[in-house]
Amino acid sequence: MTDARHAPDDPDAATVAVRCSKLTHDYGATAGSDRSVTALRNVSLEIRANEITALTGPSGSGKSTLLHALAGLLTPTEGTIEFDDTDLTDLSDAERTRLRRREIGFVFQSFHLLPALTARANVALPLVPLGYAKADRRDRATKLLAQVDLGDRATHKPAELSGGERQRVAIARALATEPELVLADEPTGELDTETGQQILNRLAAVADDRTVVLATHDERALEVADRVVRLVDGTVTDDGR
Helix, strand or coil, rough: CCCCCCCCCCCHCCCCCCCCCCCEEEEECCCCCCCCEEEEEEEEEEEEEECCEEECCCCCHHHHHHHHHHCCCCCEEEEEEEEEEEHHHCCCHHHHHHHHHHHHEEECCCCCCCCCCCCCHHHHHHCCCCCHHHHHHHHHHHHHHHCCCCHHHHHEEEEEEEECHHHHHHHHHHHCCCCCCCEEECCCCCCCCHHHHHHHHHHHHHHCCCCEEEEEEHHHHHCCCCCCEECCEEEEEEECC
């Protein structure tokens, strides 16, 4: 399960990229009420830099909720998330958005590509709010598509691409801003076995110089991970150390 390219010889000496402390998150009318659902329960976790951490567990275990909390897409009911010398839970929505745009890349299970845009335009999209010139956006997106072996598909729209190609476009888009942290929600969930393995190999390469966290049911994804964190009913039952 552990890949020597990523895992440090001395885990205690590894740099912590993200630190979660006592995270609890409730969905529903009012936290703690009879109508609320607790998705995370007192989760404390350190995610180390330049590793692949896989979050696994049954449906409803809290994997996606934790991933969205790490991305700053939701604020936990209780607890803290330290990333880039900042507690995400202390930031306003606008501040979290600014940090996420620059430092966090997200690969969605259903790709979330804009159907009217070409592959290149989809990859370039995160660079628009950061003020990149059009020529620079185009150049960066072209290079990223080449890196995921889609240089010849740059002008194709999502409907003209296979599932694996769309997922590779989504990975390229997540890397557009050169983020420190890449999060992927069920990245192989809608792919066949061969294509899924190609995507996992690509994510393993991404982790050579950044931190990757996957939420997955896929046993193959656990094989490329440096660390597997298992959740059941919103609680960490095994942190892989």
